[in-house]
Amino acid sequence: MLNKNIETFLGCDNEYGESDIVVFGAPFDSTTSFRPGTRFASRTMRGESYGLETYSPYQDKDLEDLAVFDGGDLELCFGDTEKVLAAIESYTTRVLRDNKRPVMIGGEHLVTLGAVRAVARKYPELYVVHFDAHADLRDDYLGITLSHATVLHRVWDIIGDGRIYQFGIRSGERSEFQWGQDHVTTQKFNFKGLAEVVEKLQGKPVYFTLDLDVLDPSVFPGTGTPEPGGVSFMELLEAIQTVSQLNLVGCDINELSPVYDQSGASTAVACKVLRELLLAMA
Helix, strand or coil: CCCCCCCCCCCECCCCCCCCCEEEECCCCCCCCCCCHHHHHHHHHHHHHCCCEEEECCCEEHHCCCCEECCCCCCCCCCCCHHHHHHHHHHHHHHHHHHEEEEEECCCCCHHHHHHHHHHHCCCEEEEEEEECCCCCCEEEEEEECCCCCCCHHHHHHHHCCCEEEECCCECCCCHHHHHHHEEEEEEEECCCHCCCCCHHHCCCCEEEEHHHCCCCCCCCCCCCCCCCCHHHHHHHHHHHHHCCCEEEEEEECCCCCHHHHHHHHHHHHHHHHHHHHHHCC
C-alpha cells in the first residue's frame, strides 16, 4: 500500500495523539517593516532540515527518541492581521487543550502575539523570555499597533509589568528603552544574567520567543532586519539549554527570511537551532 508523501521537520513525524510537542508554521510577514520573506521560513526549513542529523552531539539526545508532531503550516489570510492572529490563537488553544506544548515557526515576530494570547489564557501567571536584536516595544509603528515592531508591547498589554525578560537587545528607539525601564527587564547585547532569571522563574509557566536575528549577521544573514553586534551560534545554543530548565509551556522561533541567504547557511542555522530547542525541551 502506498502512503502519501508529507514533508515534516526532521524527526517530527509522530502521530498527534502520541506526541508531547506540536510544531507548526505561521507563514506571515505582512507587517514586516524592512525586507519581507519570512513567510517562506517554515516551508524552507522543513525541506532543508534533512541536511542535519536527528542526533545532537551537544546534548547527547536524538529526535528519534522524542514524540514530536509537525502539524504543517497554518493557512493564513494576508489581508487581515487580526484574522491571522485569531487563527494562530485558535490552533495554539487546541494544542494546549490537548495538554501538548506548541512550538511555532514564524513568520515575522508578530505571530508570537497570537500564541501568547492562547497561552496566557491557560496560564494567567505567564512569564515571557525573549531573545532578539530588537526591543519590539513600540506602542505603534507608523500608526499601526499590530506590527512586528510592537509585538512585545502587545504582549505586555496581556501579562503586565515584571513578566517580560529580554536578552541580546541592541536596537530600538530611545523611547522604547526608556519605556522598557519601567515595565520589562532588558539585558542589552548578550545573555548576561540569564541563569539568575531562570533560577528566579523556576516553577513558573514561561513562554520562550526567539527572534533569530539575535544572532550576529556573520552567522545569520538571512533575515529581514540584520543587526551587527549579535551573539554567536554557540552562545545561543548554551542560552537555549539554560532556558530549557524552565517550565516552558510554549515556544516560537521567527524572522528567518531564506531569500536573503542564497547559500542556505541561515536556514541550516535555523534548523539546527530548532532541533536543539526541541531536544532541550525534552
